[in-house]
Amino acid sequence: MLRSAALVVVLLLCRVDGLLDKLRPRTPSPVLFCPAQLSVGDDYGDFFTRLEEEYGHSVTCADLRRTDWLRLAPSIATPNYWQGTLTPQPVLDFYFEALDRAIDRLQGDYPEGKINVVAHSLGGWIARAYLAERCPKAFVDRVATFTSLGTPHVPPPPDSLFSGFEQTRGLLTYVNDKYPGAYLPGVTYTSVLGVGVKGALPWQVSEDDAATPSAIESLVGFASYLPLSGRGEDLGDGIVPESIGILPGSEPIFLPGVKHADFLPSFPRSVRLDELTWYGSADVVPKWVSALA
Numbered sequence: 001m002l003r004s005a006a007l008v009v010v011l012l013l014c015r016v017d018g019l020l021d022k023l024r025p026r027t028p029s030p031v032l033f034c035p036a037q038l039s040v041g042d043d044y045g046d047f048f049t050r051l052e053e054e055y056g057h058s059v060t061c062a063d064l065r066r067t068d069w070l071r072l073a074p075s076i077a078t079p080n081y082w083q084g085t086l087t088p089q090p091v092l093d094f095y096f097e098a099l100d101r102a103i104d105r106l107q108g109d110y111p112e113g114k115i116n117v118v119a120h121s122l123g124g125w126i127a128r129a130y131l132a133e134r135c136p137k138a139f140v141d142r143v144a145t146f147t148s149l150g151t152p153h154v155p156p157p158p159d160s161l162f163s164g165f166e167q168t169r170g171l172l173t174y175v176n177d178k179y180p181g182a183y184l185p186g187v188t189y190t191s192v193l194g195v196g197v198k199g200a201l202p203w204q205v206s207e208d209d210a211a212t213p214s215a216i217e218s219l220v221g222f223a224s225y226l227p228l229s230g231r232g233e234d235l236g237d238g239i240v241p242e243s244i245g246i247l248p249g250s251e252p253i254f255l256p257g258v259k260h261a262d263f264l265p266s267f268p269r270s271v272r273l274d275e276l277t278w279y280g281s282a283d284v285v286p287k288w289v290s291a292l293a
Helices: 002-023 041-055 066-077 079-083 093-109 123-133 171-178 213-229
Strands: 031-034 059-061 115-120 143-149 188-194 251-255
Touching: 031 041, 031 093, 031 123, 041 059, 059 093, 066 079, 066 093, 093 123, 115 123, 123 143, 123 171
Parallel strands: 031 059, 031 115, 115 143, 143 188, 188 251
Antiparallel strands: none
């Protein structure tokens, strides 16, 4: 009888402790951030500040310098480039090294607990490759969520006119062949994609709209979507079309009216496009930030 009573007490205490755990305020986990092509951490200053001050997520960005991107150039002179068979290592070693340095800092500041990986544009599939074949296992085991913002996750379909000249010259095909979909077990994957721009050619836009920013955005969207997906008239964020922006196995979040970025990468510093609403805008972050741990 006493043993039964003691067992009941223990079970009740465990239940109470579990309820208390749910009531305790959650401490937001830190973020490892992977920038877009030709981009560096300085391009995302306001966005990082927003994540940290408004949502409590400390951000550590891949330690890239603008000139690091020049290290892509030598690959153009290789047979693999022209054959479309490039591989992340050594082509992306400069980016992987920047992530190595970022992880060293992150591990020092936060030696325990969960980690969120957030990536913008091309940084999404680079992060997928890095986590699968370069990142220390001890760190990978801490990754709880992977959130991509406007990432082209899959290469053009085989029946596309551009399937033979994939823009990444084989890198994206390599990543999808070796590490397809939501590849890492135990990681919650989320694909966030703006659907604010429908691609269109000038004669597909009415005369009344021809000189408006939306017409220009539609033309840029068409030019970007066509080689990426084989369909220039797709809907997307102005750079990445909907048809390739969702990683298979991930939770999709579609954001009407949201554009790819609020800056144009350039040397020595990027050109701001502050009038654009993008993934890091104040009224957009609340629509996807709950995906983070």
